[in-house]
Amino acid sequence: MRKGKRMQENTMAWLFLLPSLIFLILFTLYPIIKTVYLSFFQSDLSTDRPIYVGLTNFKMMLEDEVFRKAFINNFWFAVGTIPTSVMLGMLLAILVNRKIKGTSLARTAFFYPVVIPMVSAAFIWLFFYTPEYGMINKLLHLLGIGDLNLLGNSSTVLIAIIVMVIWKEAGFFMIFYLAALQNIPKELLEASHIDGASKWMQFWKIVFPLLMPTTLFSVVIATTNAFKTIDQLVVMTQGGPNNASNLLLYYIYESTFRFMDYGKAATATVVVLVIMIVIAAIQFFGTDRKIHYS
């Protein structure tokens, strides 16, 4: 009897899981396995059907200058966007978490970049960055700096893209920090105030540690974004000039849809997959234990 009940519970659990499990297998697990499989094949326009080539794709990838560039760019892109947008999000949240006039207006202003689609935002920024009449260049003019073609120059294009992405992302993290800040019990702050803690000490010893779960969440999201959002490249630079703003996912996108080189795309995907697994492992096993969940 007992055994039968257990069986029934198990079946129920599986049945409830089934719908999402099917989608997980269909749209995540199966594509991953197929991608890994395909990365051992040459499958491009010059082959009628995929040819098994072992690790050749990976060897060629290491020698591919464009891939190396995209890899290095993506590293700097991650370094440039993740800490800054998360910290800025925290800062903005602290800024608008006060009861003064106009906070809701400020909150809206900081949050609105999140609401517009990336493609529209990219178009707007494409014109912001345009020499002569673009907004950025008009500001630079006021500072007495001449016209800069920020997107048209290999040395500035990546920074320009990073700034735009920070603008787009910071408001998103702000909302989570704002929710977290409002959940911090007032008593803690009052008690510490009575004990004579300065504002600075309150922040470091109480607020910041209590925000850690949110920080972990934001860093994870920012990290995945650094590898998965490329809409802005399609609109603004197409990875140029001369691959100076090329990122890994854009490289994969071009290999698949413009060059129809499925083997190369699969190989690059496997590389990104491994990077993501390593980062995720570091984040969860490394920092998760140190975080205090209240």
Place this chain on the structure above:
Amino acid sequence: MKKAPVVVGLLILFISLLSACGGGSSETNSGNTDSDGDTIDLTWYYPVNVGGEVTKVIDDYAESFNKEGVEVNGKKVTVEPVYSGNYDESMTKVQTAVKNGKAPDMAVLLSVDLFQIKDSIISLDEMIANDSEAQEMMDDFFPGFMLNSEAEGKTWSVPFQRSTVLLYYNKDMFKEAGLDPEQAPTTWDEVVDYGEKLTKDGQWGIELPATISGYWIYQALALQNGDGNLMSDDGKEVYFDTKEAKDALQYWIDLSTKHQIMPEGVLDWTTVPTDFIEGKTAMMLSTTGNLTNVKNNANFEFGVAFLPGNERLATPTGGGNFYIFKDISEERQLAAMEFIKWIAQPERAAEWSIDTGYIATRQSSYETPELKEYTNSFPQALTAMEQLEHAYKEISVYEQGKIIKLLQDAIQAAINGDDENATLDKAQEEAEVLLKPYQ
């Protein structure tokens, strides 16, 4: 026992989910199977690459074709147009469909993508030879537009929405600089000369875009600088490292660095027309596809002219052609040709040109009253057609996507200060490796 209804409910939900997925996919492809009824229902993939309500125009065409009741083997032919995104996306959709054995009956794709899909399409020669109407149509297309349709002595596609590069110039600025507003520069040296007079604070002489289709603008310069092209006609060789090609790139770079009549750095394909409309540049090179955009948005008088030449006048053609696919029955292929003949009639090609800004593909279109009236009120549209006399084949090779990227990267690297001889040599070397399997 109480839980039984829940389990049953879940099972039903799950089964209906599965069948919903299955039903969806089989439905979308049913259009391509041979119809054994009394109609032939064709699927037509088409891209939209310019602004305006092109989808509506296309739907109207299909509707009036379906009403007309064209017949093949006693069966009525109908067409269902399927919007397939821009050119790149359309190509992807077609390739995916072909790979899965579900090719459309016909598609409009870039004329230069011929070598990418040659194995999936049919050559049209046999059909044309057996059909005097088709023969007449093919003979009436502007010869410049047929260049990219031909390979290995065969004809593979029918011109549909076609364009060339044009020189746009701001007449008001010409007047202001003391230049004749009816006389655009005709040589490279004149461009520099005019440009120097037109450049002042907040206003540039000329702009050449180097992203998206920037390689196409560069090809125009390379063609003007000699008597060759950037590739062989069979699409198996490229010539990026010739002196003509290198000097053409040098000229482009000199416009900014030496003559200082063009902004430095890579200029974006989408912002250059806006620069022109905003009055930030007096001249630009862009596609004929921007004629309607500039006409509607510029609040000054503008002119268009042939591209300035050096050794000769030249422009590459561009745009999309009709392809008919291989994996469908002969009857469907014939039906597809009937539709192409219908849509390429001189009057309809004229209408298409007026609606979209593309150059009408047939010479006799320019004899139609509609197009005559249009070009009278808007003579700029005529310049584009007249320049076809100097049109050459757009670069079209095997591994088109990868090789175009190599070329564009080389151009952008040189604009950003790398030595143009070295960048073009490198592009040539890497392109040769890519093309080796096809030789």
